[in-house]
Structure formats: C-alpha cells, structure tokens
Amino acid sequence: MSHPKNVIYAQAGGVTAVINASAAGVIEMTRHHPETFGKTYAAINGIVGVLEERMVDTSELDEAALNRLKTQPGAAFQACRFDLDTIDENPAQYERVLEVFRAYDIGYFFYNGGNGSMLTAQKVADYCSDHGHPVTCIGVAKTIDNDLALSHCSPGFGSAAKYIATSLLEATMDLFSMHNTSTKFFVLEAMGRNTGWLTIAGGLIKTVLPDVPLIVLPAERAFDQKAFLERVETLIETQGYCVCIVSEGLTDADGNYISIENIEHTQHNDYTQLGGVAHSLSGLVANTFNCKTHSAVPDYLQRSASHMVSETDWEMAYRAGKAAVQAALDGHHGVLPTIDVTSHSPLEWRYQNVDLYQVAELEKRVPDAFLTDDGMDITQEAIDYLQPLIKGERPVKFYNGLPDIAPIHFDLVSPMLSAYKAIK
Amino acid sequence: MSHPKNVIYAQAGGVTAVINASAAGVIEMTRHHPETFGKTYAAINGIVGVLEERMVDTSELDEAALNRLKTQPGAAFQACRFDLDTIDENPAQYERVLEVFRAYDIGYFFYNGGNGSMLTAQKVADYCSDHGHPVTCIGVAKTIDNDLALSHCSPGFGSAAKYIATSLLEATMDLFSMHNTSTKFFVLEAMGRNTGWLTIAGGLIKTVLPDVPLIVLPAERAFDQKAFLERVETLIETQGYCVCIVSEGLTDADGNYISIENIEHTQHNDYTQLGGVAHSLSGLVANTFNCKTHSAVPDYLQRSASHMVSETDWEMAYRAGKAAVQAALDGHHGVLPTIDVTSHSPLEWRYQNVDLYQVAELEKRVPDAFLTDDGMDITQEAIDYLQPLIKGERPVKFYNGLPDIAPIHFDLVSPMLSAYKAIK
Numbered sequence: 001m002s003h004p005k006n007v008i009y010a011q012a013g014g015v016t017a018v019i020n021a022s023a024a025g026v027i028e029m030t031r032h033h034p035e036t037f038g039k040t041y042a043a044i045n046g047i048v049g050v051l052e053e054r055m056v057d058t059s060e061l062d063e064a065a066l067n068r069l070k071t072q073p074g075a076a077f078q079a080c081r082f083d084l085d086t087i088d089e090n091p092a093q094y095e096r097v098l099e100v101f102r103a104y105d106i107g108y109f110f111y112n113g114g115n116g117s118m119l120t121a122q123k124v125a126d127y128c129s130d131h132g133h134p135v136t137c138i139g140v141a142k143t144i145d146n147d148l149a150l151s152h153c154s155p156g157f158g159s160a161a162k163y164i165a166t167s168l169l170e171a172t173m174d175l176f177s178m179h180n181t182s183t184k185f186f187v188l189e190a191m192g193r194n195t196g197w198l199t200i201a202g203g204l205i206k207t208v209l210p211d212v213p214l215i216v217l218p219a220e221r222a223f224d225q226k227a228f229l230e231r232v233e234t235l236i237e238t239q240g241y242c243v244c245i246v247s248e249g250l251t252d253a254d255g256n257y258i259s260i261e262n263i264e265h266t267q268h269n270d271y272t273q274l275g276g277v278a279h280s281l282s283g284l285v286a287n288t289f290n291c292k293t294h295s296a297v298p299d300y301l302q303r304s305a306s307h308m309v310s311e312t313d314w315e316m317a318y319r320a321g322k323a324a325v326q327a328a329l330d331g332h333h334g335v336l337p338t339i340d341v342t343s344h345s346p347l348e349w350r351y352q353n354v355d356l357y358q359v360a361e362l363e364k365r366v367p368d369a370f371l372t373d374d375g376m377d378i379t380q381e382a383i384d385y386l387q388p389l390i391k392g393e394r395p396v397k398f399y400n401g402l403p404d405i406a407p408i409h410f411d412l413v414s415p416m417l418s419a420y421k422a423i424k
Numbered sequence: 425m426s427h428p429k430n431v432i433y434a435q436a437g438g439v440t441a442v443i444n445a446s447a448a449g450v451i452e453m454t455r456h457h458p459e460t461f462g463k464t465y466a467a468i469n470g471i472v473g474v475l476e477e478r479m480v481d482t483s484e485l486d487e488a489a490l491n492r493l494k495t496q497p498g499a500a501f502q503a504c505r506f507d508l509d510t511i512d513e514n515p516a517q518y519e520r521v522l523e524v525f526r527a528y529d530i531g532y533f534f535y536n537g538g539n540g541s542m543l544t545a546q547k548v549a550d551y552c553s554d555h556g557h558p559v560t561c562i563g564v565a566k567t568i569d570n571d572l573a574l575s576h577c578s579p580g581f582g583s584a585a586k587y588i589a590t591s592l593l594e595a596t597m598d599l600f601s602m603h604n605t606s607t608k609f610f611v612l613e614a615m616g617r618n619t620g621w622l623t624i625a626g627g628l629i630k631t632v633l634p635d636v637p638l639i640v641l642p643a644e645r646a647f648d649q650k651a652f653l654e655r656v657e658t659l660i661e662t663q664g665y666c667v668c669i670v671s672e673g674l675t676d677a678d679g680n681y682i683s684i685e686n687i688e689h690t691q692h693n694d695y696t697q698l699g700g701v702a703h704s705l706s707g708l709v710a711n712t713f714n715c716k717t718h719s720a721v722p723d724y725l726q727r728s729a730s731h732m733v734s735e736t737d738w739e740m741a742y743r744a745g746k747a748a749v750q751a752a753l754d755g756h757h758g759v760l761p762t763i764d765v766t767s768h769s770p771l772e773w774r775y776q777n778v779d780l781y782q783v784a785e786l787e788k789r790v791p792d793a794f795l796t797d798d799g800m801d802i803t804q805e806a807i808d809y810l811q812p813l814i815k816g817e818r819p820v821k822f823y824n825g826l827p828d829i830a831p832i833h834f835d836l837v838s839p840m841l842s843a844y845k846a847i848k
Contacts, residue, residue, distance in 0.1 A: 015598055045604050073594045074601035081606045162825055167725045169826055170497045174439055174728035176831075177498035180469050181847065182505045186724060208823075208830050279700065299720035300610060301591045304598035307732065310825065390825035399632075401734065401814035402589055406632050407597065423605065 004038040005107020008055070011075040012046035012082075012113035012120065014144065016156025017163075017306045018317035019112060020076045022140050024069045025321020026110050027058045036329060041104060044412065046080035046113070047120055051096050051422040055104075056410040065408050070318070071397070072405050073306035079113075082422070084120050087127060094127045096420050101128060101135055103416050110324050112140035115148060118336055119360040125334050138324040139336035139356055142317070144303045146197035149362030150354045151338030155320045156303070158313025158389035161201035163305040164190050164245070165390060167298060169205045172212060172243045175294075179241035184291040185232060186243050189278035191302060193249040196220050196366045198302065202245030203378035204386055213239040214377065217281075219247035220366045221375035223258055225284070231376055232285055242285075250277050307403050311392025312347070323351035347388035428462040429531020432479070435499040436470035436506075436537035436544065437567065440580025441587075441730045442741035443536060444500045446564050448493045449745020450534050451482045460753060465528060468836070470504035470537070471544055475520050475846040479528075480834040489832050494742070495821070496829050497730035503537075506846070508544050511551065518551045520844050525552060525559055527840050534748050536564035539572060542760055543784040549758050562748040563760035563780055566741070568727045570621035573786030574778045575762030579744045580727070582737025582813035585625035587729040588614050588669070589814060591722060593629045596636060596667045599718075603665035608715040609656060611668040613702035615726060618673055620644050620790045622726065626669030627802035628810055637663040638801065641705075643671035644790045645799035647682055649708070655800055656709055666709075674701050731827050735816025736771070747775035771812035 009026045011019055023042065030037040042056045043049030056077065061069070069076055087094055100106070111121035118139045125137030141148055146157035168188050175186045190198035196218020203216050213235035217223065235242040250258045258277045282295035316339060323337035336359050337351035370382035397404040433450045435443055447466065454461040466480045467473030480501065485493070493500055511518055524530070535545035542563045549561030565572055570581035592612050599610045614622040620642020627640050637659035641647065659666040674682045682701045706719035740763060747761035760783050761775035794806035821828040 011601075015601055017594075048605060072597070074597035074599075076601070078601045078604060080604065081602065165826055166731060167729075169829065170441075170728040170730055171724040173496070173498035173829065173831065174724045175498075177435075177439055177500070177502045178505065180502060180504065181472060204826065208826055276703065279703070294723050295721070296723035296725055297719070297721045298725065299718050300595040300598045301720055301722065304594040305591075306594055307590060387824055392825070393820075393822050396817075398817050400811055401586055401816070402593055402628065402632055405593065405597065407600075 004034060004036055006038040006105045007040040007108040007110065008043055008050060008104070008106050009040060009110045010043035010046045010049060010112065011077050011079040012111060012117035013079060013142070014114070014303060015073070015075045015079050016142055016144050016303055016317070017073050017159040017309050018156055018314050019142050020069045020072045021314050021317040022112050022142060022155065022321035023076060024066050025318045026140065026325055027061065027066060029322045029325035033325070033329060037108065038105065041413070042077040045078045046082060046111070046117070047084060047097070047124070048080045048082050048422045050100050051093065051420055053100055053415045053417055053420065055413050057413050060411065068408050071306060071394070072407070073304040076408060083116060084123055087123070097124055098128055098131055098133055099417060102133055106135060108328050109135050109137045110140055111137065112142050114143040114145070115360055115363065118356045122334055122356040122360060136328050136333045137356070138327050138332065140320050140324045141336060141338060142320070144198065145192055145195055147195045147363045147365070148338065148359065149364045150359050152341045152349060153316070153339055153389055155313060155317035157197060158310035158316065159305070159308065160191070160198055160302050161204070161386060162310040162313070162390035163302050163308045164188070164198050164201045165204040166308060168202045168243070168245055169208055171296065172205055172209065175241055175243055182292055183294050184236050184241045184289070185282065185285040185293040187278045187281050187295045188245045189248055189295065189297045190245055192219050192247040194219055194363060194365070196247045199245050199247040200366055200370060200378045200382050201386055201390070203382060204390065207383060207387065213242045215242060215244040216377055217244065217246040217250055218366050218371065218375070219249040219251070221371065222253040223250050227374060228376070229284070229288055233289065236289065236291070244281065246277050246281060248277060306405060307396045309394050310390045311394050312389055314394055319351060327353050344384070428458060428460055430462040430529045431464040431532040431534065432467055432474060432528070432530050433464060433534045434467035434470045434473060434536065435501050435503040436535060436541035437503060438538070438727060439499045439503050440566055440568050440727055440741070441497050441583040441733050442580055442738050443566050444493045444496045445738050445741040446536050446566060446579065446745035447500060448490050449742045450564065450749055451485065451490060453746045453749035457749070457753060461532065462529065465837070466501040469502045470506060470535070470541070471508060471521070472504045472506050472846045474524050475517065475844055477524055477839045477841055477844065479837050481837050484835065492832050495730060495818070496831070497728040500832060507540060508547055511547070521548055522552055522555055522557055523841060526557055530559060532752050533559050533561045534564055535561065536566050538567035538569070539784055539787065542780045546758055546780040546784060560752050560757045561780070562751050562756065564744050564748045565760055565762060566744070568622065569616055569619055571619045571787045571789070572762065572783065573788045574783050576765045576773060577740070577763055577813055579737060579741035581621060582734035582740065583729070583732065584615070584622055584726050585628070585810060586734040586737070586814035587726050587732045588612070588622050588625045589628040590732060592626045592667070592669055593632055595720065596629055596633065599665055599667055606716055607718050608660050608665045608713070609668070609706065609709040609717040611670055611702045611705050611719045613670055613672055613719065613721045616643050616671040616673055618643055618787060618789070620671045623669050623671040624790055624794060624802045624806050625810055625814070627806060628814065631807060631811065637666045639666060639668040640801055641668065641670040641674055642790050642795065642799070643673040643675070645795065646677040647674050651798060652800070653708070653712055657713065660713065660715070668705065670701050670705060672701060730829060731820045733818050734814045735818050736813055738818055743775060751777050768808070
C-alpha cells in the first residue's frame, strides 16, 4: 500500500452561507483516514493560493476552530473568481501548479466551487496525470444559484432560499399592514443571472399567505411588460397591493437585460454587473399607476446570511465535503459528488459521483412544470421541491448583540518555492 | 369613582419589527385594570380606522393570539400614513372622531407612532376636551429612525440596528473572502431620511472586525465626494477592499439628495421617495477606480425582520405599551412615555412622561460626538450608545422552514354609525 499523500482543499466562485461547512467536512474526513491522507492544506483564494503558495496547514486547527468554521459566512479560506488559462495559452501556469503539488507531495485536490470551478479542477487533474504526478481531483459542490446539473439541488441554495423567502414574507406583512395609505407595490431582487431558482423560492411565502398577491419573475421567462402591468393592476385593484420577486438577470424577449449597470470598462471584462431590475420595475409601476412603490436588493446579504441557514442545506454542504473525501477513498477521480434523492416525502438523499466534465458546462434551469402558464407564479410542484430544502434551523450564537462569527486567524505555511504572481 | 371607559389603540407611521409588542403591552395592561378600562378596541389603519369605524374588539383575542402578536412583523392592526387636517380645513373630520369616541364610550386613546403621529394624537385630545368629551390621549413611542426627541432611543430602532449591523457584518466577511479577485467595494443603504442612526449602527461591525476598512456616511454630514473617494482609494490600497454604509437621505453641501427617485407625480405629493444612493456610490467607485463594486438596499427588510429582534428593543416596545397605560392610570394626559436612562453600563432605563407637543415637532439627530472629525467613521461613544440597544435575542419559532408569523385573523366590530370615507 502506498504511503499517505497530502491534500489541498480550496474554495472558488461566489460564496454561500454554508461553504465552510464543506471545508469542515473535508478536513474532518481526511483526519479520520490518516492511512490515506497526510496533511490537509487549505489554499487561500482557491487555485490562486495554490499558484502563489499561500496555504494553511489545517492540522493546526483545533476542534474549537473547526466548530467556528462550521458557522462562518463567506469563504473562510477566501475564494476566487479566477479560471486557469488553457494549457496552450499559459503552460507556465500548469507547470506551477504541478511544481506546488510536487513540493507539497499532494495526491488529492478537493475544489469547492460551482460549475466553472469544476472545469478548473478537471484541467488540473488532466495536466498532472499527463505529467507523471497523478493527483486525485474531486469537486465539492457549492452555489446559491442552484444551477448545478445532475444534482437534485446545490449546497448553498437552501440557505439562500430560506433567507429570500423569510425576507419576502416579513416584507410582505409590512407591506400588507400599510398598503391602504402607503406603498402599493414592493419588489425584491434575487440573485440569479440565468436562472430563477432564488426567485421562485420567494414563492414559498404562499405556504404562509395562501392568497398573497404575488408576482414571480424568474430569469427563465422573458419579461412581458404588458402582461406584467395587467397583473399588477388586477392585484392592486382586487387586493389593494402587490408584491413581486424578480431575478437580477431578467431579460426581454430579445435577451436584453431589463437593467444593466455597465461596468464593462473594468478589468472584469467577462462579467457584466447586473443590478437594478427591481428599481426599474418599481419605477415602472409607480409611473404607470401613480402609486407609491418600494424595492429591495439584498445582494450579498442573501448569500452570506449565516444567521438564517437551512439545517437541510447545512447538512448537504457538510456532507458534500465528506462525500468528496469518500469518493477519493473509493478510488474515484475526476468526479463531483452530487445529490441523489431516494425519497421525496420526506426528503431522503445521498451523494452519488458524476463525471466532472459532464457537469462542468451544464446549467440547470427552473423547469416549466414549476411555473404557471403565464410564468408569473409557481406551481405546487415547485413548492414540493423547494420546501424541504429550506427546512430546519441551526442555533446561532450571539456575542454583544451580533452573531459570533469573528474570522478565524490562520497562519500561512512558509513558502518553499520561488515567488509566483497569479494575477497580473 | 367613575365607571370604566373604553379604549382605542391604533398604529401609525412606518412599522417596526416590534410594534406589535407595544400593542400586546397596551392590551395586557388594560385587561389588568378592569376598574378603569372597559373594552380595548384596536382601530385598523390608525386614525383612519377610527374615522371609518373599522375596529377590532381585542377582548376576543385569547392568550395564544396575544403571544402570536408579540412576534409578528408589520403592524398587526395595520398602520397608516395619514395625518388629520387642521380643524379649520376639515372640521367634519374632528366631528367624526368625536362621534366615534362617543358611540364607543371611549375614554382613552393610545396612539402608537412616530413624531408626526403624536401631533395627530394631541389634536384629537384637544378637540375632544374642547367639545365636552374628554379623552385621555397617550402616545406609544415607535420608530426605526431613532429620531424621537427627549428619549434615550426609540422602540423599534434597536432591532433595525441589529439587523443592519448583522447584515453588514455578514456581507463584509463575504466581501473580504473574495476581494482579491472580485468585488473591492460594497455599499449598504440604510433607512433614514434626515438622520443617520441606522447608518452609524453599521459601525458596530468594528466591535467584531476592529480593523475593518469601513466608511460611514450618515445623513447628518454633507457628502464630500473628493474626501470620500480619497478614503476609498486609501482603504483599497492598504487593505484591498472597502465597505461602506450610507443613509438613504445623504445630501450634498447644498442639501440636494445624492440620488432621488422622482415620483412626485403620485398622490403622495408631500413625500419624496428616496433610494438609489448606494447604487450611485457603487457606480461612482467602479468608474473612478475601475474595479468591481456591489450595492445592497434592504429597504423594508430592515424594519420587518422579526427574526432578528433585539431583546432589549423588544422589551422597550412591550413596556412602551404598558407605560402608556400606566400614564393613563396615573392621571396623565397628552403625554408620551419616553426612555430615561438611569444607568449606562449596564444599561438601565425606565419610562418617563413628556408632553406630546414638546416631542412632536422635534427630531433627534446623530450628535457630533458620535462621529469622527471627517464624519466618515463612528467614535467609541457611539459604540457605547448603540451596543446595549442591539443586545439580546428572542427565540424565533419556525414552521416548515419559515418563521411562524402567519397573520392573526381579526373580526371587525359591526359598525354602529353611518359610513364615512377618510381617504378621498
């Protein structure tokens, strides 16, 4: 039997409220298998920290630190929005990854990210095995967007969905209580560039307020201004007010965003900054119906709300980390453990391994069956899907009135190699 | 001794997460004194419900309903943004209030609102006593804005402050964890038209993150674009990122709002809808420094977040209701119980009665001593003031993944009088 190899775990892409539970899952699981795994390093800033040799030796984290990790928002080891170039474009980048892997005797690479990050993990895996240093690369699923294919849902989504539905429920009760002499229309903007998963999660308020005058505008359906305004008018006329939830990435029939904050001149050329659709709809309704309107844009609040975590989602994130390590123990390579449902009611699930390449370029969108024919409301099928994912709460520890989530301090390992700058 | 008189309690102005605790306080306290108080009615939509004779007989609420009331966001009896006209303008309005008070044998009127609502309460009191039907009018303090004068703070503020500080803390940890390859500047917009109380509450994140690169822009200080951009630049250069909290009502040195959503054409002519300053600052920083930025506008979420209530604030709201009834029992009239601090550390306080007229037209702004000289950070004095107000948590009951806050159904009393339309 071969001697234990060391491990790198890293976090990539937009964070979730539970991504650090996955980190804890990986770290705990590798510790339990010293026959297979040596040290577990966590790279800072995802693959950037690998390239720049900025890493934490997680064996220095005691149980108290691991427990703090489990409740911390953001990416405790810092995530990155950084994809590797192609091998042809930038062979030096791949050589560097391999150099670091060799220097640290890395045999396992667990990459915690969304679809794009899985491609990075797979590229690294291929390069290493082509160059005589086979590294087991396993993905750890994560995204609030829930657009991960071949998985019942994505760890991170349930908590963001719980936050969105809770916030919309509370705001709706506020709106209801004042609509007679004040605001008639309130719209909440949910994250989701191409998919409306968090938007339809707002529809869960129907489980508490069955007759709520709600309009749901997911990114999957083109915005039909006429139909929208007609529905707003009907709801205000019949119920006195109207509440709306909209995807940040809502487009018109030609695929143009309803609203764009153009910052294309920044270094992030590939990334069009969204935001503003709620504000636009709010103005449209105010102008059309001569009434007071309000809009809310929780933005990062919805993906960092560690005070509003779904226990189900937390468990999925924690077990995503463990499942990735288990996949490595089982001899898998180049896979992503995804959630396979074995019973819908009550929800029972397990992790199954799918090919990284298979999942990397796919995007799961809200199915037609989850939306009513006019696309402005969700169906019972959607509620049946969403509700189990937001269920359960975790205790939140407070200190002096605020959640006790002060960051854990990590010491970086002393570099062994020459300096390397990943970001120009 | 005179026979018991009936009571009307009503809610007015922008709601808070704890306004219904005040309602419960009033109802419980009047129940305990049947020798003085007969039935306690709750008017729907504040003074509008009085005028239109839409009222609930709260003696029909059992203990379970009262307990639900204590945790419900929004105004359970619906609030109003509606001020009485002057007596000269609209004597019929005052005659109607008196007619209703006479028909229902009302001897006590408890009005739960902000500064403006106190004026309404006082006008009603004066008219009734001038017309031979003396009614004891007592205010019940409430506003998330914390701009109530002659009071240490306002019930409703502590919970909104806790929500804002928690949200900014979580979002800052998100931002920190990704700033190396993503967003460098994040700004949160807090409510506050003329006062920056909720904005400075964001400064409480310094108690968890002492070195956080934070800029605080309260409404009390004119926006100095040059100084702001210089500070952003310094913070991004030295710490890699910058987080900002700004009052919706921020103005430039000439008193012009940095951003205005002009809906002056609506029926709410006296009310300029704010919103958009965070979006504007986000764009300004992105354009100036060629970096990725984000903004969040929690809007109603910050005043309806019953899942994030400060125990201290809840207690203040609950006791505001009781103190109002106690003031009536003590023979006071035309007063508002306000919070008098008897010890600062630990915070000890009691209600004291101040004259309604005295408080109605005043506005408490953030004092200079709470802000650093450049006006872009808060002082230890501000932290010492704010921290006790957000302390303590209340248990939140969930059902199927969402807060168990379904509205209580109320039956309205059958009208005794001719119909009256308060809103044209």
